[in-house]
Amino acid sequence: MYLTGNSKDMKKGLWILLLLFVFNAQAQDNQGYRRPPEEIAKLVEAPLTPAVIFSPDKSVMVLLDRSDYPSIEELSRPELRIAGLRINPENFGPSRGNYFIGLKTRNMKDGKESTISGLPSPLQVSNFSFSPDSKKAAFLQTYTDHIELWVVDFSNNTARALSKRKINATLSNPVQWMSNSSQLIFLAAATEGKNLPVKTRVPEGPVVEENLGKKAPSRTYQDLLKNPYDEAQFDYYCTSQLVLASLDGSEKTLGTPAVFNSVNSSPDGTLILTRNVHRPYSYLVPAFLFPQSVAVINSDGNVVKKVAEIPLGDNIPVGFNATIKGPRNHNWRNDQPATLYWVEAQDEGDPKVKAEVRDKVFAWTAPFSGQPAELAALPLRYGGISWGNEKTAWIYESWWSDRKTRTCQFDPSNPAKKKILSDRSYEDTYTDPGDVFMTPNAWGRMVMAISTDNAVYLTGEGASPEGDRPFLDKMDLGTGKVTRLWRSEAPNYEYVVTITDTKKGSFITSRESQNDPANYFSRTLSSKVLTQLTHFPHPYPQIKDVKKQVLKYKRPDGVDLTADLYLPPGYKKEDGPLPAFFWAYPEEFKSKNNAGQVKGSPYTFTRISWGSPIYWVMRGYAVLDNVSIPIVGEGDKEPNDTYVDQLVASAKAAIDYAASLGVVDPNRIGVGGHSYGAFMTANLLAHSGLFKAGIARSGAYNRTLTPFGFQSEERTYWQAPEIYYQMSPFSYADKIKTPILLIHGEADNNSGTFPIQTERFYNAIKGHGGTARYVLLPYESHGYRAKESIMHMLWEMDNMLETYVKGNGTMKGKIESR
Numbered sequence: 001m002y003l004t005g006n007s008k009d010m011k012k013g014l015w016i017l018l019l020l021f022v023f024n025a026q027a028q029d030n031q032g033y034r035r036p037p038e039e040i041a042k043l044v045e046a047p048l049t050p051a052v053i054f055s056p057d058k059s060v061m062v063l064l065d066r067s068d069y070p071s072i073e074e075l076s077r078p079e080l081r082i083a084g085l086r087i088n089p090e091n092f093g094p095s096r097g098n099y100f101i102g103l104k105t106r107n108m109k110d111g112k113e114s115t116i117s118g119l120p121s122p123l124q125v126s127n128f129s130f131s132p133d134s135k136k137a138a139f140l141q142t143y144t145d146h147i148e149l150w151v152v153d154f155s156n157n158t159a160r161a162l163s164k165r166k167i168n169a170t171l172s173n174p175v176q177w178m179s180n181s182s183q184l185i186f187l188a189a190a191t192e193g194k195n196l197p198v199k200t201r202v203p204e205g206p207v208v209e210e211n212l213g214k215k216a217p218s219r220t221y222q223d224l225l226k227n228p229y230d231e232a233q234f235d236y237y238c239t240s241q242l243v244l245a246s247l248d249g250s251e252k253t254l255g256t257p258a259v260f261n262s263v264n265s266s267p268d269g270t271l272i273l274t275r276n277v278h279r280p281y282s283y284l285v286p287a288f289l290f291p292q293s294v295a296v297i298n299s300d301g302n303v304v305k306k307v308a309e310i311p312l313g314d315n316i317p318v319g320f321n322a323t324i325k326g327p328r329n330h331n332w333r334n335d336q337p338a339t340l341y342w343v344e345a346q347d348e349g350d351p352k353v354k355a356e357v358r359d360k361v362f363a364w365t366a367p368f369s370g371q372p373a374e375l376a377a378l379p380l381r382y383g384g385i386s387w388g389n390e391k392t393a394w395i396y397e398s399w400w401s402d403r404k405t406r407t408c409q410f411d412p413s414n415p416a417k418k419k420i421l422s423d424r425s426y427e428d429t430y431t432d433p434g435d436v437f438m439t440p441n442a443w444g445r446m447v448m449a450i451s452t453d454n455a456v457y458l459t460g461e462g463a464s465p466e467g468d469r470p471f472l473d474k475m476d477l478g479t480g481k482v483t484r485l486w487r488s489e490a491p492n493y494e495y496v497v498t499i500t501d502t503k504k505g506s507f508i509t510s511r512e513s514q515n516d517p518a519n520y521f522s523r524t525l526s527s528k529v530l531t532q533l534t535h536f537p538h539p540y541p542q543i544k545d546v547k548k549q550v551l552k553y554k555r556p557d558g559v560d561l562t563a564d565l566y567l568p569p570g571y572k573k574e575d576g577p578l579p580a581f582f583w584a585y586p587e588e589f590k591s592k593n594n595a596g597q598v599k600g601s602p603y604t605f606t607r608i609s610w611g612s613p614i615y616w617v618m619r620g621y622a623v624l625d626n627v628s629i630p631i632v633g634e635g636d637k638e639p640n641d642t643y644v645d646q647l648v649a650s651a652k653a654a655i656d657y658a659a660s661l662g663v664v665d666p667n668r669i670g671v672g673g674h675s676y677g678a679f680m681t682a683n684l685l686a687h688s689g690l691f692k693a694g695i696a697r698s699g700a701y702n703r704t705l706t707p708f709g710f711q712s713e714e715r716t717y718w719q720a721p722e723i724y725y726q727m728s729p730f731s732y733a734d735k736i737k738t739p740i741l742l743i744h745g746e747a748d749n750n751s752g753t754f755p756i757q758t759e760r761f762y763n764a765i766k767g768h769g770g771t772a773r774y775v776l777l778p779y780e781s782h783g784y785r786a787k788e789s790i791m792h793m794l795w796e797m798d799n800m801l802e803t804y805v806k807g808n809g810t811m812k813g814k815i816e817s818r
Helices: 007-027 038-044 228-238 614-619 639-660 676-687 721-727 729-735 755-767 787-806
Strands: 051-054 060-066 080-082 085-088 100-107 113-115 125-130 136-142 147-153 158-161 175-177 183-189 240-246 251-265 271-277 292-298 303-310 327-332 339-345 359-365 373-378 381-389 392-399 404-411 414-425 438-440 446-448 455-460 471-476 482-487 493-501 506-512 519-524 527-532 547-554 560-567 578-584 587-589 622-627 630-632 664-674 693-697 740-745 772-777
Touching: 038 614, 038 787, 060 125, 080 228, 085 228, 100 125, 125 175, 136 175, 175 251, 183 251, 228 251, 251 292, 271 327, 303 327, 303 339, 359 381, 373 392, 373 404, 373 414, 392 446, 455 493, 493 519, 547 639, 560 614, 560 639, 578 639, 578 676, 578 787, 587 639, 614 622, 614 787, 622 639, 630 639, 639 664, 639 676, 639 721, 664 676, 664 787, 676 693, 676 729, 676 740, 693 787, 729 755, 740 755, 740 787, 755 772, 772 787
Parallel strands: 381 446, 578 622, 578 664, 587 630, 664 693, 693 740, 740 772
Antiparallel strands: 051 060, 060 100, 080 085, 100 113, 125 136, 136 147, 147 158, 175 183, 183 240, 240 251, 251 271, 271 292, 292 303, 327 339, 339 359, 359 373, 381 392, 392 404, 404 414, 438 446, 455 471, 471 482, 493 506, 506 519, 519 527, 547 560, 560 622
């Protein structure tokens, strides 16, 4: 703009420039990464507790130091997003891996701790696994330009690289021990003689997709293939060479390079089950639904048997029990040398088709000369098998619509011998019998630990009206009688990690309390004496005096509800009610009784993750975490038929009860949630006046953008358009006048929560004069990883709460910055 004329014109022009400047500053306030108040920042920067792994024979305990949050510079490095994968094109690995940066061992007999010599530096460990004989371990070491296979020898506590080949970890677990403990199979990058595809500026033609009358619904996937160049990149980066490596350094390539979706050696180590992805690829579904060839090869790489051809899975019916037609889930029986088993749908994979038998399980023993044998015919959808021995196995099945889950015991050598062990609703956690304890056999495969008196051991969370009380049970396989051996006792939360000796009754537990972090202990059933194995310190002593209480109350319709209440250190009721931060994630149920069951334990240690609301207890807030928001639909009714009414009623019940205790000010409450919790937050602001501010992270707000179902909703948009409309806060953007902070990762690849959801929702609120702030975090996915991103997210959240819940409504940042 040029200014001419008299001083009035010049002043007028200057005012226009100033107003334009202010407007632009208000609309786009790119202020750089911010650090939250120190009370919050110091909790984020607290030391991380090591991960603990026990060897198969329980003679060695390995402690792995966790890496801190990566920097935004690390997150910004090259990333290839194709076929539902996120690949680091520089090293043929995942672009967003988690690593361990320290490794030491402890002898379980004498307690002596040892360091490992020869480890690479800087250490970045993933895929750590023990050899079947427990004498060695393998891991992957990640560098910027390649990934290596390393081996640790516990006899002398040394580490060395096993191969010079570059590992390919783009598509599957790339390394597995053979049963002899002296060999491993791994996937190596197969780029020799190949060049990276070059993208031409001029396309060869349009991208065309066509459907010729068949139903092919699919959920909203991200990072899909888009064109022939993407297909070429997928082939280049995901093609691997299968290699058999010995600990003496010798190697043998097996077969020809392929896009391996998985490789798995038989328990006896004589054969390898391979599953290869092949063309034609799809632009509608991710790689795990591409066509696949299933085959068995021998140790020379020769094909012994072509097992199955699995077609492209782009036409799977709608429904949570829907699956592909034909054979699926091929695997080896863990209790036999070389016997394959798999599942085949008998209802065309469509849960809406009426069928007496939904799935059949088949087995086929090498050399695969006869016909496969039928092991089981299931009236519900197959859910897995726990193998015991030639006479005992447990098979699991479930059905979504009525939430049924069933466990049966059968004799693999005589499948007609079958009996039901458990038949219940999986929503009913109080009746959960637990999981059967598994132990490695001579081949290093996990099987049921069957005692000499024909019994197995069960471990579980032990949900009860008192909260979770983990247990250890013994069940007689003949009579089904269950005997309680041990149960966690107040004021601790303790669960079984592993059983070390079934004859002696010795086992290892993880034990914690409200004020003591989880540590590992050794126990025996015959004694109450505990031997402490680890001594991890309190990671954040500043919250040691935070008070935690599990609240129990009712919704007006009689549903029992719970919430975890945290109060600041030193707070006394006579100090008066506090501003509060309410955090939740709704769940769907088919039964009011099951919806009202107590979740969690009052005795767990307060561990603070990057996305936790508990930070704000150190800022003077009462924090209501894990607030029950059950959405119930009994009988023929679906939970979401009355989603909004139940949502608001649950929130109001929590606020009313907390306020009745005199510790929460009902007029100063902020609400927040992540993903489906963000969806909840937006709906609460649209349909109630309960809150002073809302914080919604990585949510979906317009359900018409997820038309083939979402969360626990099976119906499509065309089957229930009114439900999709009523549940979408986008439909009520004009009603949202309560301030809302919207945060989203720019690279969110979670199904349904693409960034456009937040972008459009923000624009809708803004267009109707609402108070909103939209923060887009560069390079972040559905969960946030970079330290700068997490610190800034917490700064934004604190600013929102301090301004609109605790303060007078004047924010430190501009209200519409992105």
